[in-house]
Amino acid sequence: MFKSLSIKVIIFGFIFTFFSSFGQSFFLGLFNSSIRDVLSITQGQFGSIYASATLLSSFILIWVGKKIDDINIFKFAFFVTLLLSFSCFFFSKISSITFLFIAIFLMRFSGQGMMSHTATTTISRYFTTSRGKALSIAWFGLSTAEFILPVLIVYLLTVTSWQNIWTSISLLVLMFLPIISFVLIKNLNFDSREETNKNDFKEKNIKQWKRKEVLKDYRFYIICLNMLAMPWIATGVFVYQSFITESKDWGNFVIAQSFMVYSILSVITLLVSGFLIDKFTSRKLLIFMNIPLLLSALVLIFFDNTITAFIFLGFIGISNGLANVLGSSTWAEIYGVKYIGSIKALTTALMVFSTAFGTALFGILIDKEFSIEQIAMISFIYILTSLIALLIVRNRLNPEYI
Numbered sequence: 001m002f003k004s005l006s007i008k009v010i011i012f013g014f015i016f017t018f019f020s021s022f023g024q025s026f027f028l029g030l031f032n033s034s035i036r037d038v039l040s041i042t043q044g045q046f047g048s049i050y051a052s053a054t055l056l057s058s059f060i061l062i063w064v065g066k067k068i069d070d071i072n073i074f075k076f077a078f079f080v081t082l083l084l085s086f087s088c089f090f091f092s093k094i095s096s097i098t099f100l101f102i103a104i105f106l107m108r109f110s111g112q113g114m115m116s117h118t119a120t121t122t123i124s125r126y127f128t129t130s131r132g133k134a135l136s137i138a139w140f141g142l143s144t145a146e147f148i149l150p151v152l153i154v155y156l157l158t159v160t161s162w163q164n165i166w167t168s169i170s171l172l173v174l175m176f177l178p179i180i181s182f183v184l185i186k187n188l189n190f191d192s193r194e195e196t197n198k199n200d201f202k203e204k205n206i207k208q209w210k211r212k213e214v215l216k217d218y219r220f221y222i223i224c225l226n227m228l229a230m231p232w233i234a235t236g237v238f239v240y241q242s243f244i245t246e247s248k249d250w251g252n253f254v255i256a257q258s259f260m261v262y263s264i265l266s267v268i269t270l271l272v273s274g275f276l277i278d279k280f281t282s283r284k285l286l287i288f289m290n291i292p293l294l295l296s297a298l299v300l301i302f303f304d305n306t307i308t309a310f311i312f313l314g315f316i317g318i319s320n321g322l323a324n325v326l327g328s329s330t331w332a333e334i335y336g337v338k339y340i341g342s343i344k345a346l347t348t349a350l351m352v353f354s355t356a357f358g359t360a361l362f363g364i365l366i367d368k369e370f371s372i373e374q375i376a377m378i379s380f381i382y383i384l385t386s387l388i389a390l391l392i393v394r395n396r397l398n399p400e401y402i
Helices: 004-023 025-039 043-069 073-091 097-126 131-159 162-185 218-227 229-239 241-248 254-280 282-288 291-302 307-335 340-367 372-396
Strands: none
Touching: 004 025, 004 073, 004 097, 004 131, 004 162, 025 043, 025 097, 025 131, 025 162, 025 229, 043 073, 043 097, 043 340, 073 097, 073 162, 097 131, 097 307, 097 340, 131 162, 131 254, 131 307, 218 229, 218 307, 218 340, 218 372, 229 241, 229 291, 229 307, 229 340, 229 372, 241 254, 241 372, 254 282, 254 307, 282 307, 282 372, 291 307, 291 372, 307 340, 340 372
16 A cells, blocks of 8 residues: 555654654643642642643744755754653753743643644655545554553653653653654655556645745635634643533543543544545545534533543544544645645644643633533534534635646
């Protein structure tokens, strides 16, 4: 199915999305209590620092991320690796609130932002007819990390300090990733493309949009409304899962058990969606992306039974699997790949921003004594509105030709 170089690019994407997990909320959250004990801060204070640091990282990513269009991919990946290694080392030295802010900023910027940006941009640019499958396999790296790392870290915290864990991660990144990058993408350049049959669709005929042109395209904002629903709503759910559990009287372990359903359905959808995208295109599948998320909001509004926790997170898992792949492939289909790094730097930054927005919005609404049903209704209205807007323009998403 894939040629030798194609396989190397996919493996590179898989490894970089796996290592992006060190800057993801699910991983950083594992050290929440340990850090708060050291600094003697509350959950609210930690959340405020986390959201503001995430917000700053999203702004910086817009400008730094676009450099992937101008710098050799191997050199860019090497720079990102050094940054991630330093960020992990700095995280191990947290001793004050100021250090905590800087450390979270560095991890969100280098891990969640730059690592995933490097992986998905490289794959989106290289692949044409097999882009969907390639992206789904690459994103499986993050799903693998979500499955393995929580259990591993919980165990390691029982035998060593959290500072030692982060120092070890820093060394692992520094020793492993440069070698992997050299072996896999040393000969990759801006013109490297997947080998295709002569009769296959030639993406080079698509108009290659610059970022400033994209910003003037109304379709971009409608697609973004849909793309950003999953990050801000899911982040709010994950961060405030204890509030949901208490509101629904589901018991302490129900949400944790429900995450197994979320993870399984997310992975299945992730793998299936790659084949569907290559057959039907991202543009046609985009309209279906947030329908499961819409249904999850309805479940939260109308049902309280314990079993609905599994259905609720299961729907979110399906939308998550679709969003991971569609979030990268759609932009390449519509706007071309020549300036895809610049465009994806912007969209990745918006995604990071939306996670900070979700954390803040849910917190504000909870403090104002909104019920979880009312918060779910607000989420439902947002998803439905963005879906209707997308439905109106769905026939105008075909790429423009030169």
